[in-house]
Amino acid sequence: MSSLKSKHMLGLDGVTREEISLILKTAEAMKEIFTRKVKKVPTLTGKTVVNLFYEPSTRTRASFELAGKMLSANMMNLSSSSSSVVKGESLIDTGKTLEAMGADIIIMRHSAQGSCKLLSQHVKASIINAGDGNHEHPTQALLDMFTIKEKKGQIEGLTVLIVGDILHSRVARSNIFGLLTMGAKVRVVGPATLIPVEYKKLGVEVFYTLEDALQGADVVNILRIQRERQKKGMFPSIREFHRFYGMNERIIPYLKDDVLILHPGPMNQGVEIDPIIALDDRAVIEEQVTNGVATRMALFYLLAGRGNQNEDLN
Amino acid sequence: MKILIKNGIVVEPIKKLTDKMDILIEENKITRMAEEIEITEDMQVVDASEKHIFPGLVDIHVHLREPGYEHKETIYSGTRAAAKGGFTSICCMPNTDPVADNSSVIRFIQHRAADEGVVKVFPIGAISKKLEGQEISEIGMLAEAGVVALSDDGNTVMNSGVMRRAMEYATPWNLPFISHCEDQNLVDNGMVNEGYASLMTGLPVYPKAAEETIIARDIALAELTGAKLHIAHLTTKGGVELVRQAKAKGLPVTAEVTPHHLALSEEDVLSFDTSYKVNPPLRSKEDVTALIEGLQDGTIDIIATDHAPHAYEEKMVEFIYAPFGIAGIETALPVIYTYLVKDGKLSLLEMVEKMSSKPAEILGLPVSKLSEGENADLIIVDLDRELEVEIKDLVSKGKNNPFIGQRLTGWPVMTMVNGKVVYQRSGFNASN
Incomplete structure (x- = not known):
């Protein structure tokens, strides 16, 4: 082709x-x-x-x-x-x-x-x-997949976890379509109000607990959380989101040694991602750019x- | 001049009759129906060989848009579209500007219909002032002015207390309540079925529960107040089940379904074509199956179009900015015939019943029957005629019809109201 x-x-x-x-x-x-x-x-x-x-x-x-x-x-x-x-x-x-x-x-x-x-x-x-x-x-998903392929050699067979507001995310939707097409296993995790369960029908695994979702994940793609979603009542507070779905120090033990951490940017540090994760060697956020x-x-x-x-x- | 309609097959749902019969019309009335009526010199003969004759169709859910939105539709254009679709009587919804929540607006519509309309127009009055769901309209004066039902269509009276009071207050006039069932808190800015359609498009969700919660509420209120309740445009399997249960309890509850909710499904929305943007939204295949079953077992009493015309430029925008609505009155009959009758899902008699006598019965409309002594409101239909729906053929101002480009079968060729031909297909000449 x-x-x-x-x-x-x-x-x-x-x-x-x-x-x-x-x-x-x-x-x-x-x-x-x-x-x-x-x-x-x-x-x-x-x-x-x-x-x-x-x-x-x-x-x-x-x-x-x-x-x-x-x-x-x-x-x-x-x-x-x-x-x-x-x-x-x-x-x-x-x-x-x-x-x-x-x-x-x-x-x-x-x-x-x-x-x-x-x-x-x-x-x-x-x-x-x-x-x-x-x-x-689509171009965000393509660059994410390019980054995965560059770092991991292939996409097929990898387990890719997408974290956060799946419902409102065009990045998540394009990534899910692209990754499934390329033969990856796709997981999503986030507050239940921000995950459309219909994704299961496409073969996506749905998690509500970050620790569980991270087990065995080869790639973690962290989505930006828009603060106005909290105002619409999709979750109770930024603090609670950070407690359960924030990529922070707490989850480090659950990360694979060779995990690849992505974020489409711009980051809300202290909300969906903490500096300790953004600065981790396994994060390739600038290279994505x-x-x-x-x-x-x-x-x-x-x-x-x-x-x-x-x-x-x- | 007398008119003799010869050799047509008469389909008459009240007596459940499907027979070849000649019909003689003198002045505005049907004076004779017989197997063979001899032609005399004072008769104009209409040859209906190979064609069917139905009572004029009745659509109890139409938006004529006048007054206030004449760029979308007028009584002039809307009644002509109705006539072309085979409808001789229509009921128009009160969401005009000003809202038809008072007798002056009702009288305005009646006068315009008498002056400019070609079919019979029966206005529906608003339940609440300005459709705001806060204060009840002057229901008594609306009834005096001749409204045939009450509805805030387009909106739901979200305050259950207001709905209850309206139903109670309306008791002496015994007007049916037509309920547009949409829990606005659940819908918010939703516009497509929550499920496959929302998943694939990312468009805001309009869950089935939004319809079902209000159906359940209004059934409870009908039971409480004794009001007659008619559920507008049913779309969900759960909604069909709720109506079925209410009927089993013997409550005065009826329901309608639109041609588009029977023929289309949420998958059509993936095209982002705004012709498919409609409230309530197109649902899943499973729901469509349940709607057809509901129609078959009588849970859903009738078919109504919810003809909702919009100006071309209003629909030629991004999906989320487009107004809701399908302008389907001209294609309703061929859509039902093509999708349901030809497939054997509905008999010809059932189709005619659910589009003429039954809707008239639900609202108690003074509509003519297809029998001797009645006013001649009838249509001649060519059930073999297959035609591609083309935008240039639509007479409604609203071109927001998702069936454009489809080939449909079963088209009216002549529509008669009170003995007067108000529509005939070019090529079919009633004055021969």
Whole structure:
């Protein structure tokens, strides 16, 4: 396999094992560009890539921007703190405007689930989902899997535990889809109010006790806890969350010697993760950031030209 | 001019009749029904060979949107959509702007329907003022103005005390309460079935328990107050079971189901197509099976469309921002025929009963029957006609119909209200 089936990356639901393997393999080559003196290749010369962010983001947006620039794309950043609905213009109209400007690839982050799919149905550009509401965040899952494969040599057969707010997490959903496709065993743990039990039907093991869930886990991926969830009554207090589901000193005895600790960032230190864990040798949180750029470069490389609609413009 | 409808197969659910019969209409009334009526010169003949004649369909759950939301639908467009769907009588829900919680708005709707409508329109009044669920409406004056039922449809009267008082207060007028069963605390901002749909889309959950808790509550309140209770748009297996139990106890409880909840399921929502965004949400396959069983054993009395039109641009947005609703009145009959009757899940007579005589009976509507001496409210249906649903053919202002693009069988070709043809399919000529 040398190409992806779809010209979009809307989510990992439905993406095959071969396709994920191709992206991860391509990312290896892209990471090599990092070690060069001149970190730039001409793959996307003359292509227009738009970062369309309707939600605040630092690392994801910067990561896509750097990935695009290293591949010589014309990068355009558009941010909007308010959603398209509040602004008055519909998402479809915004997409059409970008299309008219010749956008080849549009990377979008948006608070509404399915918004990337909606956009993909109305513009000719390739759409990359950089997070759509609680639905998916496929590039985060791809970089997580790239990191796992890099450190562990393989994904198949590993036991991967995802900790925290599974219900509201697009990172969890994309990771679960991707990891199951790649043959990993997936576990989730967190407060019962934040775990949709339907995940069991997909073959995910559900735990409510962190100590039990950590037994035999090869990888632990710790999700950010959003403080406003507590206000909505999903759990009683940050303190209680930290007591039962925080990755802190208490759980160190339960970690495997060769465990790999991931966190998509930004971290809430003292809530879902304590400094003692974040600074542990087995945590690779900064390296995930580097790998994020490589993975996104890989995706650009594989999608380049697929969404090109410039020839239709005249 | 007399009209003679010749050679059609008459399906009449009250006498459980399916016979080839000619029907003679003079002025607005059916004057004769017989195996063979001879043509005389003063008759206009409608050839209904190979076609079926049903009593005009009755839909007790329609949103006409007027007054206040005329960009979504009007009495003019909504009644034409109804006529095209084979409906000759419809009941419109009070969630207009201003809300139909007082007699002035009811009279406005009645006058507009008389001036601009082509089918019979029976307004439903609000249970609570402004649908806020706090103070009960002027139920007596609503009854005087001619409302046929009370409902806060779109909302649930969440305060059980208010619901109880409304049911009690309404006793002298004996109006049925149509309950939209949604525990708003359980739903919050939920919009898809909690289960496979929410799992795969990450969209906020609308659990089945939200429907079932209010059904259970309202059954208890109906028992307490003696009010007639009609459960709107049932969607869950548990809800069907609750209604079944209430009926077994002999309580005055009835229930409806929509064509879309019978034909579609939560898996359709995975497309993020906003045509599938509806309240209550599309449920699991297991629920759909239970709904069909409920329809078969009579637990669910009737089919109602919950025709909920929205403007095109309102639905062409992200799923979470789109309004709830399916505008299905034009496709209701072919959907039921295609999905249930053709599969043998429902007989032709049962379908017609659950879409005409039975809904009229539940609300006590002064609706005509298909027999001699009655007003001529009837439809001619081509059960062999298969047609792709196309957006350009929809006359409702609401194009939010998930059946667009599907091939459906069993379409009305002519609709008659009070002896007057209000719809006929192009190519089918009643004046031949």
